[in-house]
Amino acid sequence: MDIFQLQGYAYFGLVAFMVVILYSYIYHLYSSEKKGIKDFEKYGNMALKDEITDTPVEKISKDEKN
Amino acid sequence: MENRPLEYDYTVAKMFMLTTVLLGAVGMLIGVILATELAFPGVNTILGGLGLNEFTNFSRLRPLHTDAVVFGFTLSGIWATWYYVGQRVLKVSMAESKVLMFLGKLHFFLYLLVVVAVVGSLFLGITTSKEYAEFEWPIDIAVVLVWVLWGLGIFGLIGIRRERSLYISVWYYIASFLGIAMLYLFNNMEIPTMLAASPAGETGIGAWYHSISMYSGTNDALVQWWYGHNAVAFGFTVPIVAMIYYFLPKESGQAVYSYKLSLLSFWGLMFVYLWAGGHHLLFSTVPDWMQTMGSVFSVVLILPSWGSAINMLLTMKGEWQQVATSPLIKFMVLGSTFYMFSTLEGPIQAIKSVNAIAHFTDWIVGHVHDGVLGWVGFMIMAALFHMAPRVFKKEIYSKSLMGTQFWIQTLGIVLYFTSMWIAGITQGMMWRAHDEYGNLAYSFIDTVTALHPYYTIRAVGGALYLIGFFMFAYNIYKTMTSGRRVEESELQNASPMAA
Amino acid sequence: MFHWLEKHPFFFAVGVFLVIAFAGLVEILPNFAQAAQPTVGTKPYTVLEMAGREVYIKNSCNACHSQLIRPFKAETDRYGHYSLSGEYAYDRPFLWGSKRTGPDLHRVGNYRTTDWHENHMKDPAAVVPGSIMPAYGWMFTNIADINTAYASQLTNAQFFSVPYNKPVPTKDGGTVTVAMANSVAEANKMALDEAKVITAGMKDKDVQDMVAAGKIPEIVALIAYLNSLK
Numbered sequence: 001m002d003i004f005q006l007q008g009y010a011y012f013g014l015v016a017f018m019v020v021i022l023y024s025y026i027y028h029l030y031s032s033e034k035k036g037i038k039d040f041e042k043y044g045n046m047a048l049k050d051e052i053t054d055t056p057v058e059k060i061s062k063d064e065k066n
Numbered sequence: 067m068e069n070r071p072l073e074y075d076y077t078v079a080k081m082f083m084l085t086t087v088l089l090g091a092v093g094m095l096i097g098v099i100l101a102t103e104l105a106f107p108g109v110n111t112i113l114g115g116l117g118l119n120e121f122t123n124f125s126r127l128r129p130l131h132t133d134a135v136v137f138g139f140t141l142s143g144i145w146a147t148w149y150y151v152g153q154r155v156l157k158v159s160m161a162e163s164k165v166l167m168f169l170g171k172l173h174f175f176l177y178l179l180v181v182v183a184v185v186g187s188l189f190l191g192i193t194t195s196k197e198y199a200e201f202e203w204p205i206d207i208a209v210v211l212v213w214v215l216w217g218l219g220i221f222g223l224i225g226i227r228r229e230r231s232l233y234i235s236v237w238y239y240i241a242s243f244l245g246i247a248m249l250y251l252f253n254n255m256e257i258p259t260m261l262a263a264s265p266a267g268e269t270g271i272g273a274w275y276h277s278i279s280m281y282s283g284t285n286d287a288l289v290q291w292w293y294g295h296n297a298v299a300f301g302f303t304v305p306i307v308a309m310i311y312y313f314l315p316k317e318s319g320q321a322v323y324s325y326k327l328s329l330l331s332f333w334g335l336m337f338v339y340l341w342a343g344g345h346h347l348l349f350s351t352v353p354d355w356m357q358t359m360g361s362v363f364s365v366v367l368i369l370p371s372w373g374s375a376i377n378m379l380l381t382m383k384g385e386w387q388q389v390a391t392s393p394l395i396k397f398m399v400l401g402s403t404f405y406m407f408s409t410l411e412g413p414i415q416a417i418k419s420v421n422a423i424a425h426f427t428d429w430i431v432g433h434v435h436d437g438v439l440g441w442v443g444f445m446i447m448a449a450l451f452h453m454a455p456r457v458f459k460k461e462i463y464s465k466s467l468m469g470t471q472f473w474i475q476t477l478g479i480v481l482y483f484t485s486m487w488i489a490g491i492t493q494g495m496m497w498r499a500h501d502e503y504g505n506l507a508y509s510f511i512d513t514v515t516a517l518h519p520y521y522t523i524r525a526v527g528g529a530l531y532l533i534g535f536f537m538f539a540y541n542i543y544k545t546m547t548s549g550r551r552v553e554e555s556e557l558q559n560a561s562p563m564a565a
Numbered sequence: 566m567f568h569w570l571e572k573h574p575f576f577f578a579v580g581v582f583l584v585i586a587f588a589g590l591v592e593i594l595p596n597f598a599q600a601a602q603p604t605v606g607t608k609p610y611t612v613l614e615m616a617g618r619e620v621y622i623k624n625s626c627n628a629c630h631s632q633l634i635r636p637f638k639a640e641t642d643r644y645g646h647y648s649l650s651g652e653y654a655y656d657r658p659f660l661w662g663s664k665r666t667g668p669d670l671h672r673v674g675n676y677r678t679t680d681w682h683e684n685h686m687k688d689p690a691a692v693v694p695g696s697i698m699p700a701y702g703w704m705f706t707n708i709a710d711i712n713t714a715y716a717s718q719l720t721n722a723q724f725f726s727v728p729y730n731k732p733v734p735t736k737d738g739g740t741v742t743v744a745m746a747n748s749v750a751e752a753n754k755m756a757l758d759e760a761k762v763i764t765a766g767m768k769d770k771d772v773q774d775m776v777a778a779g780k781i782p783e784i785v786a787l788i789a790y791l792n793s794l795k
Contacts, residue, residue, distance in 0.1 A: 283653025
């Protein structure tokens, strides 16, 4: 197998992989909102309520800093 | 001092606002000079009496124009907004960390040093010739340092944040940081020629700053356009999207239409944009399938790019009267419209048969400019207009001046891209025209003289935009020096402006 | 997984980086070795040609002139045979350009002479009426940087194995050897010898005097380079 064939296979494999990832992400977004696990739209408020005195949308607690 | 409540600290943001305005004015001024030189070649030698022909010549100024606008105006704009938006959406002040404050200032001053070195070296003709990567190795090293400092600033601020999740804008800033870092490093791999030794044992021969590319010929071209295209992606698209995701919702008081769509288009953009680099190489010596892939992905690219733009326009849903009343919103809405327009135009140019005509012509120049003038320029100016009252605690000096600026610049852009469309297609068609005997119908010079009227219109369009930019600079300056002081309560959403 | 990425900026950054890096890897890397093979008849640049190439770069000639002939009838009629990948094997950096404000120059050596270039660089509009190319008068007085050109040659030979002082095949089946100097002094002497050949075809008295006095103006180097583009 020459390098071009390899390149072709690598390309297709990775594209397929990315397509799966992208679509499962769409699924993840909408299903977790529907099931009520997570409300994504509330994050939009991070831009609107951005004074330093405003309460964070999701407060970071001391023990889970990374 | 001790009991003052905590506030956001915009010191570094202000510094970069200054360079945004200054370098924007310089870069655009040079642009207008270049446009005039193409229409009226006599302008090239306008300072000939002083023996300065070498430095006012089109070819010497051209890299200065692109670099001043890309690495001066746009980068400064990106950083000015980062040091503003970053603090706000992470809800942490730079004043809380002496280290981050120091890094931010160091970032600015080192950047200023690089700007001076770039301007000097390009005037002297010290260049590697690779577009948007003209700097020789000593400057490249300094650029990398500046970039690392920005990275430390980003991740440092994220490290001490109060908001747990990262707002979508921060994602885009991170992507911009990483993307450019990778592209710049790989494209600027070069060997300083002073490292070579002659058989007689001499070392350090010739100019110490000179280098040659690590890649040769076709490979060099591949890497260069992989860089060239994606520097546009991560310099002109990604960070500008970051800005609009913050400034449009904030200014209009409307949360982004769909946060989910914004996440989705982020990943779509990340994945697809890199593939499109190959379309700069159509009909060159790279393999066929790669050229085709380049075209296909450029077309697919429309979708995620438009995801962001549509999201922005829908954010204004039910609030369209704001577009009519606020010139600031006008800038952003027209900006995202130009974004949609140029992301549609780009893929069209990438279609093989279109590219056969468009490549090497002024249509490409037109495409770049409707994106940069309409999208990047408008968005950065809008961001600075929004920031000015909050940073200086002053009311924007003049709303009517802002409105006038908007219309003058819009007219300028329209003149610019329409003339370049016509010029590009005219020249592309003339190059390929044959007469009935199968001979070329036009000599090259015919295809140049035919463009004179369009070059003239373009110069006028560019000059209008420049005039608008000076109005912008004046407006910001007057806001800073003589605007009415505003209270914190006036700054919630729509920016306060005096008539 | 996605949930987790959104909250861990470091791994998020790694993810973004992988996504953007992979396209570049698959797209560019595998062709490297093949695209770098020179075609038969492609020679390394002599020291004066190299100096001329650096004058070309210094003045951003590539901002307006391409060096890439595309495989269309209109282009091959106008400029000659379309460009081949291997013809650029010794080009560091490449000079394809991205805009044709002026004509392509990839094979300009086939149809323009020293004399033509001399007149044209002095006053383009006098040679080609209607030309919008500016005049490059300073090239007739600025001295070409031969030392740096020699350093470029050495770098090419030592880091990239460009075959100087070695026979390279020519199109007619023979071989040709491009010599490279052993010292800076010798490089300057070789450049001067080349320059004398070029100036024999030039009319400018000042340029001839300068070369006779051992100095090589930029224009001479540039013409040597342009003549080598075939």
